[in-house]
Amino acid sequence: MAVNVEQLGALERRVSMSVPVQDVDRQVDDRLKKLARNVKMAGFRPGKVPMKIVLQQYGPQVRSEVIGDAVQKAFSDVVKETKLRVAGQPRIEKKDGAADAAQFEFSATFEVYPEVKVGDVSGKSIERPQVTVDDGAVDRTLEILRKQRVTYAPATRASQEGDRMTIDFEGKIGGETFPGAKAAAFAFVLGEKRMLPEFEKNALGLKIDDSRTFDITFPEDYHGKDVAGKTATFSLQVKQLEEPKLPALDAEFARQLGVADGNLDQMRVEVRANVEREVKKRVEARLKAQALQVLLDSAPLELPKSLVQMETRHLVEQAAAELQAKGLKIEKLPFDPQVFEASARRRVSLGLIIGELARAEKLQPKPAEVRALIEAESQSYEHPAEVVRWFYMQPQRLSEMEGLALESNVVSWVLSKAKVEDKAVAFDDLMGSNA
Numbered sequence: 001m002a003v004n005v006e007q008l009g010a011l012e013r014r015v016s017m018s019v020p021v022q023d024v025d026r027q028v029d030d031r032l033k034k035l036a037r038n039v040k041m042a043g044f045r046p047g048k049v050p051m052k053i054v055l056q057q058y059g060p061q062v063r064s065e066v067i068g069d070a071v072q073k074a075f076s077d078v079v080k081e082t083k084l085r086v087a088g089q090p091r092i093e094k095k096d097g098a099a100d101a102a103q104f105e106f107s108a109t110f111e112v113y114p115e116v117k118v119g120d121v122s123g124k125s126i127e128r129p130q131v132t133v134d135d136g137a138v139d140r141t142l143e144i145l146r147k148q149r150v151t152y153a154p155a156t157r158a159s160q161e162g163d164r165m166t167i168d169f170e171g172k173i174g175g176e177t178f179p180g181a182k183a184a185a186f187a188f189v190l191g192e193k194r195m196l197p198e199f200e201k202n203a204l205g206l207k208i209d210d211s212r213t214f215d216i217t218f219p220e221d222y223h224g225k226d227v228a229g230k231t232a233t234f235s236l237q238v239k240q241l242e243e244p245k246l247p248a249l250d251a252e253f254a255r256q257l258g259v260a261d262g263n264l265d266q267m268r269v270e271v272r273a274n275v276e277r278e279v280k281k282r283v284e285a286r287l288k289a290q291a292l293q294v295l296l297d298s299a300p301l302e303l304p305k306s307l308v309q310m311e312t313r314h315l316v317e318q319a320a321a322e323l324q325a326k327g328l329k330i331e332k333l334p335f336d337p338q339v340f341e342a343s344a345r346r347r348v349s350l351g352l353i354i355g356e357l358a359r360a361e362k363l364q365p366k367p368a369e370v371r372a373l374i375e376a377e378s379q380s381y382e383h384p385a386e387v388v389r390w391f392y393m394q395p396q397r398l399s400e401m402e403g404l405a406l407e408s409n410v411v412s413w414v415l416s417k418a419k420v421e422d423k424a425v426a427f428d429d430l431m432g433s434n435a
Contacts, residue, residue, distance in 0.1 A: 018103040088306025111304040116356035119298040129425040152242035161191040166240035291414035311344035365405035
């Protein structure tokens with residue numbers, strides 16, 4: 001049959017469908033007869049309920065189901081015939097006042113996937129960081145590991161950066177204490193920037209039992225809108241002062257890092273190996289970010305609104321789940337979806353582009369490539385073999401790694417086409433970045 005497809009927008013389409021009333025009536029009759037054989041109703045034996053009562057009780061529901069199934073089949077037939085790639089769910093609407101009384105007439109409005117055309121990426125430039133893991137990098141990493149294991153001991157001197165202070169404090173604006181501005185036995189480490197810079201500055205140079213009163217003007221862009229731009233008077237009293245004690249680089253420290261015999265040379269070997277793995281991951285992450293941006297720039301797309309909305313919803317739910325995992329009780333989604341829309345659009349775009357490249361360039365990962373990725377991921381854990389088994393125990397986990405393997409193949413494809421230039425990067429610059 002000929003199908004008329006209306007183009008309502010760049011990606012929005014509408015088609016009309018009809019379902020014969022006679023076919024619907026026949027299917028409704030068939031379903032009600034089958035239902036009557038087993039339906040149970042007070043006052044009647046099973047299978048002996050009069051058809052008239054069955055029709056009254058279940059007729060409307062069965063008729064609605066039959067029409068829904070028929071419309072869905074008609075839509076599927078239209079999609080198959082027109083070879084349209086439907087994105088999201090269609091909006092089905094019944095047409096009132098149909099010209100043919102023998103037909104139920106409907107329209108389906110929906111979006112289609114855009115055509116993906118990846119442009120020439122050979123002229124694009126990508127910088128590949130070159131980083132050396134030398135003895136200095138190992139030393140700095142060990143220092144970080146020591147700071148992560150810091151302990152504190154009572155101090156009798158004046159406070160300085162790095163000390164842990166326990167204080168009572170109260171802040172007032174116009175003589176009135178405002179929300180969040182009062183605490184007892186509040187502990188923080190000077191220099192970690194948990195407090196406003198002016199607050200930390202005034203906490204320096206104090207001993208146990210010392211008090212200080214000072215003014216702080218909150219920044220105009222402060223997250224607490226009730227106090228942004230206002231000046232508050234704070235008073236604090238030091239209840240406890242502790243100085244940091246870093247563990248020595250000795251055999252006990254080596255054992256804490258997993259070196260059973262406490263050998264310091266072996267500890268440095270293992271730390272260097274871990275740092276080299278982390279450097280490799282960060283270099284790959286920077287290359288991946290650049291390669292994916294090249295694809296986005298080379299394949300501008302009109303995106304189906306339905307896909308962006310679904311992805312936005314997914315990101316909101318994911319963020320809420322992360323808060324719940326931290327023990328926060330959430331009764332409703334606490335985020336404005338608009339905050340996630342840009343990320344959702346990027347993810348949808350990349351999904352469409354990667355999918356097209358995987359098909360056109362045959363980039364789907366082989367099982368051995370997925371296995372290699374999982375094994376590489378497992379190396380940073382104490383028992384790699386158990387981590388590998390963990391990934392293969394759940395289809396969802398394995399699917400996620402298959403997706404990462406596909407991304408890796410796509411990135412490799414981009415790198416093979418684009419102009420890749422090596423660039424020396426300082427170790428600290430690379431490790432100080434999340435990319």
